[in-house]
Each structure stands twice: as C-alpha cells, then as structure tokens.
Amino acid sequence: MTAPPPAARPRRTAHALVLALSVYALDQVTKVLAVAHLEPGVRRPLLGEVLQLHLIRNPGAAFSFATGATWVFTAVALAVVVAVLVLARRLRSTGWAAALGFLLAGAAGNLTDRLLRQPGFARGHVVDFLELPSWPVFNVADASICCAAVLIAVMTLRGVGLDGSREQRGARAAGEGSRA
Incomplete structure (x- = not known):
C-alpha cells in the first residue's frame, strides 16, 4: 500500500x-x-544531585552567552515565532508538527520573559531554574527548544518535508553529485 500524496494528508497545524x-x-x-518559591542562587534538590532547582535570571542566550545583547535575542525569538506560525499552515507531517510545536513553545516562552520581565520591555531576563550536573541552568522553554532541534534533525535526516512528502535518497544523492 502506498502513502497518500501530501495534499491528501490532513493538516497538522x-x-x-x-x-x-x-x-x-x-x-x-x-x-x-x-x-x-525559590530563593535566587540557592540550590534545592529535586531528584538528589541529578536534578536541582536553582533560580537565576539570564539576560543572555544559552549558557549565559552574550548577556549584553538581550534585545537581539528578543528580536530573534519574535522572528522564530512568526516564522513557525507561517510554516505551520503547511504542516501535513506529525513529526514536523511536534518539532514546530516545541520550537514555538520554547521561543514564545522565553520571548514572554524578555518582553515582560525586569529590567524592562524587550530587555527582560529569562527565568531559569532547572539544573543538571555539569550543565547550565535552564527552563521548560529551553528544554522544548532542544526537543525541537532533535526532531528537526531527525525529520531532515529522514528526508521528510513539512507536507509529509519523503525525499528519495537516490534523488538526493544524485542532486549532490551534480553540484560538485
């Protein structure tokens, strides 16, 4: 039995x-x-040493990178939210729907902090509170973005398009060979 053409698949928006x-x-x-409920900078075990609660406010990106460029991350998060909403209209793949859903949630979650938290509009610091051993403190939005990245990589490596179509492996290899 063959899969229905992408246009015949239901939308996953x-x-x-x-x-x-x-x-x-x-x-x-x-x-x-x-x-x-958490005191800034004070660690509280949630799952022993494996997962601790540790409240910090992060003005930068992951790993507290570029702490002086909060407005840049605000603009990037806003662009990601808009791009995902535009792309979501074309979704006919469950895997891509999950990937873009996680990406939208993560970008919107941290964007909300940047827009509404101190020290001010579009300069707010992101609330991070989950800490794993030898890993920077993060939040649910950050974990969601990581889930999205893994799903995007899997869907791309499998050759699955937003519309659920599959790229033929031979066609991909032939296309790469002709570009060399």
Whole structure:
C-alpha cells in the first residue's frame, strides 16, 4: 500500500498549536512557581544531585552567552515565532508538527520573559531554574527548544518535508553529485 500524496494528508497545524500552547503554559506556570518559591542562587534538590532547582535570571542566550545583547535575542525569538506560525499552515507531517510545536513553545516562552520581565520591555531576563550536573541552568522553554532541534534533525535526516512528502535518497544523492 502506498502513502497518500501530501495534499491528501490532513493538516497538522492544530496538533502543533495544541502542543505549543500546552508546553508554553507549563513553561509559564513553572516560572511563576520558581520565582514565588525559590530563593535566587540557592540550590534545592529535586531528584538528589541529578536534578536541582536553582533560580537565576539570564539576560543572555544559552549558557549565559552574550548577556549584553538581550534585545537581539528578543528580536530573534519574535522572528522564530512568526516564522513557525507561517510554516505551520503547511504542516501535513506529525513529526514536523511536534518539532514546530516545541520550537514555538520554547521561543514564545522565553520571548514572554524578555518582553515582560525586569529590567524592562524587550530587555527582560529569562527565568531559569532547572539544573543538571555539569550543565547550565535552564527552563521548560529551553528544554522544548532542544526537543525541537532533535526532531528537526531527525525529520531532515529522514528526508521528510513539512507536507509529509519523503525525499528519495537516490534523488538526493544524485542532486549532490551534480553540484560538485
């Protein structure tokens, strides 16, 4: 039995948006709880030494990179949110719906912090509170972005398009050989 053509597959936009809204809500609720119940800089074991709660405010990107460029990360997060919303209309792949849902949730979660938290609009610091051994402190939005990155890599390596179509391996190899 052959797979239906991409146009015959149902759209997966709603799947992406439901996932994004769910993860976004989890991110925002956990950040509110972290700010309300954790003391900045004080570690509290959640799963012994494996996972600890450690509240920090991060003005930069992952690993506190470029802490003086908060407005750049605000603009990038906004661009990612817009791009995902535009791409989501073409979704007919469940894998891509999950990937873009996670990406949208993560970008929107951290964008909300940058827009609404201190020290001010578009310069706000992201609330991070989860810490693994030998790993920077992060939040649910950051974990969501990492999930998105893994899914995007898997879908790309499998040759699956946003519309659910599959790239033929031979066609890809032939196309690469002709460009050399």
